[in-house]
Amino acid sequence: MRFVDEFRDADKARALSAKITSLCEPGRQYKFMEVCGGHTHTIYKHGLEDYLPENITLVHGPGCPVCVIPMGRIDDAIHIARQPGVLMTSFGDMMRVPGSGGNFFDSNAEGTNIRMVYSPLDSLKIARQNPDMHVVFMAIGFETTAPSTAMTMLRAAKDGIDNFSVFCNHITIIPAIKAILDSPDLRLDGFIGPGHVSTVIGCRPYEFIARDYGKPIVVSGFEPLDILQSIYMLMVQLKEGRSDVENQYSRVVPWHGNPTALRAIAETMELRPYFEWRGLGFISHSALRVRETFERFDAELRYEIPGVRVADPKACQCGEVLKGVLKPWECKVFGTACTPETPIGTCMVSPEGACAAYYNFGRFTRTRVREASLSTVDDLAASARRVPS
Amino acid sequence: MSNATAPSEREQQVLDRIERARRRRAKVKEERITLAHGAGGKATQTLIEAVFLDAFRNPLLEPLEDAASFTVDGSRLALTTDSFVVSPLFFPGGDIGDLAVNGTVNDLAVAGAVPKYLTAGFILEEGFPVTDLIRIVESMRAAAQTAGVAIVTGDTKVVQRGKADGCYINTAGVGVREYPGPLGAATVRPGDAVLVSGPVGEHGVTVMLARGELDIEADLESDTAAVHGLVADLLAATPGVRAMRDATRGGVATILNEVAKAAEVAVVVDEDAVPVAAEVRGASELLGIDPLYVACEGRIVAFVDGAAAGNALAAMHRHPLGRQAAIIGTVRADPPGLVLLNTAFGGTRICDLLVGDPLPRIC
Secondary structure (H helix, E strand, O other), rough: OOOOOOOOOOHHHHHHHHHHHHHOOOOOEEEEEEEHHHHHHHHHHHHHHHHHHOOEEEEEEEEEEOOOOOHHHHHHHHHHHHHOOEEEEOHHHHHHEEEOOEOHHHHHHOOOEEEEEOHHHHHHHHHHOOOEEEEEEEEEEEEOOOHHHHHHHHHHHHHHOOOOOOOOOOOOOOHHHHHHHOOOOOOOOOEEEOOOHHHHHOOHHHHHHHHHOOOEEEOOOOOOOHHHHHHHHHHHHHOOOOEEEEEEOOOOOOOOHHHHHHHHHHHHEEEEEEEEOOOOOOOOEEEEOOOOHHHHHHHEEEEEEEEOOOOOOOOOOOOHHOOOOHHHHHHOOOOOOOOOOOOOOOOOOOOOOOHHHHHHHHHHHHHHOOOOOOOOHHHHHHHHOOOOO | OOHHOOOOOHHHHHHHHHHHHHHHOOOOOOOOOHHHHHOHHHHHHHHHHHHHHHHHHHEEEEEEEEOEEEEEEOEEEEEEEEOOOOOOOOEEEHHHHHHHHHHHHHHHOOOOEEEEEEEEEEEOOOOOOOHHHHHHHHHHHHHHHHHHEEEEEEEEEEEOOOOOOOOOEEEEEEOHHHOOOOHHHHHHHOEEEEEEOOOOOHHHHHHHHHOOOOOOOOOOOOOOOOHHHHHHHHHOOOOOOEEEOOOOOOOHHHHHHHHHHHOOOEEEEEEEOOOHHHHHHHHHHHHHHOOOHHHOOOOOEEEEEEHHHHHHHHHHHOHHOOOOEEEEEEEEEEOOOOEEEEEEOOOEEEEEOOOOOOOOOOO
């Protein structure tokens, strides 16, 4: 398939892998964080770590919007969905995120009407088709999805649709990266920068990472070769002693971002003073709410939400996983109490969550003996037999 | 290197703990039925094992094959049942009617049986157009004729408006097992080859697009068809067939997981070898789903003795429904119960059961 297969070429991957390996200094360990959950998904889905030398570790960052939503906001959403005449819509990944009393599927089994949509504009369509209902879109995501929520509110205002509102949970990526950089327990050598977010915000907002923290960052695409090439670019920067913002995803990401999208966000939404991130706690100016001029589309004002802060289950170590301090399997409940069927933490829900990606795709292959010659299934099977007593 | 091996041993211990947790007895933790329980993945499997199998347990049910195989007064029979709730009722390439006939015919066929007689039960919603019902029944008649089966008994119920979605159909079927050899997931062993009879995921993607919620158009049709002829040709061509499954709900990946678990073997699939239509691949990329988990309605997955794989593939290729059949993988001894995928990119990963329906990703 054109525009896909070119970016999944195994020969090119082998060549890049050799170049990456040749840049490794003996005895040095390299730790790169892929900020975005989409990258985590690609890495596991294609078995990309098989191409990396042993001394390069990928740390999975906080860029999965589903993973960082605190339980209290899920409870608030279900509270809204329970109001008479409300039909709620949200993205597919949200359906299985646990609140304190169950997820959206459980809530639907008890009588709410929460539907999955692919775009907020679909919610507006549902609102038009159901004039007797009030349709609430549970908006979630970074700057990647915020413009489509913004455009939907602008469209609703233009078309005079009054049975539609937004429960806004949009978050912004830069404060989260800053929180990670300021975290004392993590040492990173560089960042694989988010691709889709950057199509909106551009590359300039990352300059402080290179300038103030001295870390290289390469904005990367989502195909496996994109990510391998980004790792190569990071290794070259380290080799040359540079820390710059570089754009591997230039076929999609303009350096200055998308001014139209940014304007739409600014017109309809504003920064909250602070917002709770699951596992990371309260981060100031890290989320968006609906602007006063669009308050008729603000579900938070229309329905009194409980807004109760729900503490994460004690056993859950999502925070450490999101900060990259723990590998998914190092969490106490990983794979036993917390599985994709019965997730305790959000990282186990979305296919972009580090724990779910690792559980679903990586669990077995990561345990093999890492040697360059070990690539066949026979070798994998042999290494799996080495079960410690 | 010591600090590199230590975590890997710790990791191995965690993985062993997970495998033990996975083998524990199934228990339904939810208080109510959710849509995931009907999606064919882990939630469905848990429900079947913890509720249905637990209550009805008997040697015929226990293998959880597509059809039960037994002998009555010397006649070797197979019996199966299936319910159909597809929405929309009519879609490119078929409708709920031919689906209801083909689904049951196929469940019998993959048990090595020649389908003979079907039952048909209808649950209709008050207000359902009679013309639609006639259209559905007409396509059932045509499908039954093609498959050489007779619909010999039936039932009709009508429920109040809003209590059902137009029309639901249940069919049950009985067939005669003329094939003498043993068939079933438990007979699969290391060295076997895994074949699929055609491109995967076409039915599922067609129905998703036919719902009209996605604003994607593609030149795709459901693959719904009766596969008993293909199965008969395959069984006649080689004695090496061990097990066959009808890759419906949950797709090919779910079948592979079921067989890996039942036979205590590993199934290794080459992503490159799996036939997928360009339209299905494209739609799946856009929607963020994996065609391996998408339903087919006229495709079988066959496990065949490795030495007979060439013959089996040639037999499939000779049948009109098997023109694009392919050998997609092999069976190994280790690690038991797992399905591994060699990705087209050159990596290897696990290909596990999904919890419920594949959920589209946010971005």
